[in-house]
Amino acid sequence: MSTAYLELTARCIVAGDKGILAADETPETLTRRFLARGIESTPDSRRAYRQMLFTTPGISPYIGGVILQDETIRQSSDAGIPLPRLLADQGIVPGIKVDLGAKALAGCPGERVTEGLDGLRARLEEYSGMGARFAKWRAVLLIGDGLPSTKCVRANAHALARYAATCQEVGMVPIVEPEVLMDGAHSMERCEEVTGQVLQVVFDELASQQVELEGMLLKPNMVVAGTASAAQPAPEAVAAATLRCLRRHVPPAVPGVVFLSGGQDALSATLHLSLINQGREVKPWTLTFSYGRALQDEALIAWSGHEESVAAAQRAFLHRAGCEAAAAQGRYAPEMETAASAA
Numbered sequence: 001m002s003t004a005y006l007e008l009t010a011r012c013i014v015a016g017d018k019g020i021l022a023a024d025e026t027p028e029t030l031t032r033r034f035l036a037r038g039i040e041s042t043p044d045s046r047r048a049y050r051q052m053l054f055t056t057p058g059i060s061p062y063i064g065g066v067i068l069q070d071e072t073i074r075q076s077s078d079a080g081i082p083l084p085r086l087l088a089d090q091g092i093v094p095g096i097k098v099d100l101g102a103k104a105l106a107g108c109p110g111e112r113v114t115e116g117l118d119g120l121r122a123r124l125e126e127y128s129g130m131g132a133r134f135a136k137w138r139a140v141l142l143i144g145d146g147l148p149s150t151k152c153v154r155a156n157a158h159a160l161a162r163y164a165a166t167c168q169e170v171g172m173v174p175i176v177e178p179e180v181l182m183d184g185a186h187s188m189e190r191c192e193e194v195t196g197q198v199l200q201v202v203f204d205e206l207a208s209q210q211v212e213l214e215g216m217l218l219k220p221n222m223v224v225a226g227t228a229s230a231a232q233p234a235p236e237a238v239a240a241a242t243l244r245c246l247r248r249h250v251p252p253a254v255p256g257v258v259f260l261s262g263g264q265d266a267l268s269a270t271l272h273l274s275l276i277n278q279g280r281e282v283k284p285w286t287l288t289f290s291y292g293r294a295l296q297d298e299a300l301i302a303w304s305g306h307e308e309s310v311a312a313a314q315r316a317f318l319h320r321a322g323c324e325a326a327a328a329q330g331r332y333a334p335e336m337e338t339a340a341s342a343a
């Protein structure tokens with residue numbers, strides 16, 4: 001597929017500082033989140049939840065793409081409209097998670113490699129026929145004593161690059177997601193070091209597989225301290241470290257960097273994104289969000305599985321998405337939260 005088409009699609013997803021809703025939790029993961037709130041998890045309750053999000057009135061100025069999951073891309077709205085079409089009709093680009101999850105990596109205790117290259121081309125072709133225009137593959141890297149190992153970083157980067165090249169060949173934009181996890185007691189400095197090393201190897205592998213950088217999106221973690229670290233840096237320090245790391249390791253040909261939230265609470269993820277965008281350094285990429293938990297948590301709590309709570313949940317989702325889109329322009333202020341609750 002031509003680079004021009006892929007680049008246009010990638011730029012379309014993040015145009016106008018819109019971001020991505022990551023709604024690609026597997027049934028197992030969504031079941032865990034539902035059960036934590038006492039919500040029954042069935043294919044239909046998961047469908048109802050996704051429908052609630054996707055039919056939120058007024059969402060399309062903020063959300064340029066939605067990442068679906070195998071179960072969801074095959075489901076339809078109450079009115080019988082396939083969910084990917086429901087999104088496309090609002091000008092929101094449907095995408096699809098195509099990896100098969102992180103599995104134990106031989107010879108690397110405690111580390112995982114993301115699987116799913118077998119049969120990938122056929123899966124991509126099927127999803128493309130269902131309307132998906134971009135894909136996502138997530139690798140996870142754990143910081144620890146001597147971790148991540150070089151072997152693990154290289155194995156995951158190689159798989160990411162093979163996936164990205166295959167996506168481009170079937171005309172889908174790959175989202176390349178190497179996630180350095182927040183789990184652990186490491187410092188922000190250590191996260192910056194590891195994130196930089198990982199990005200360097202990922203772009204090396206992408207070059208080896210001749211991936212067109214113009215036709216992909218990068219989905220990295222922000223540079224933060226581990227969740228168990230006693231020293232939590234100021235939001236301004238997180239923003240500065242994240243931007244420095246990206247400027248050192250991400251080529252300017254990449255059109256967009258779409259951050260994951262990775263377990264940050266919604267307000268931190270929003271503030272960090274806004275401060276990153278306020279950085280005065282040259283930023284050759286669109287810097288926006290591809291959040292799962294940070295975008296959905298408030299809406300999920302408001303919904304709680306009740307039909308009569310759909311409107312309240314949609315208000316919560318619209319508010320959060322509006323704040324994220326403001327953050328993608330560097331215009332978010334924490335007062336936007338209280339202004340909304342007073343309204």
Ligand code: 13P
Pocket residue numbers: 022138177260261262263290291292293294
């Ligand atoms: P979080 O924002 O919840 O980390 O999810 C984003 C995602 O897609 C992880 O793969």
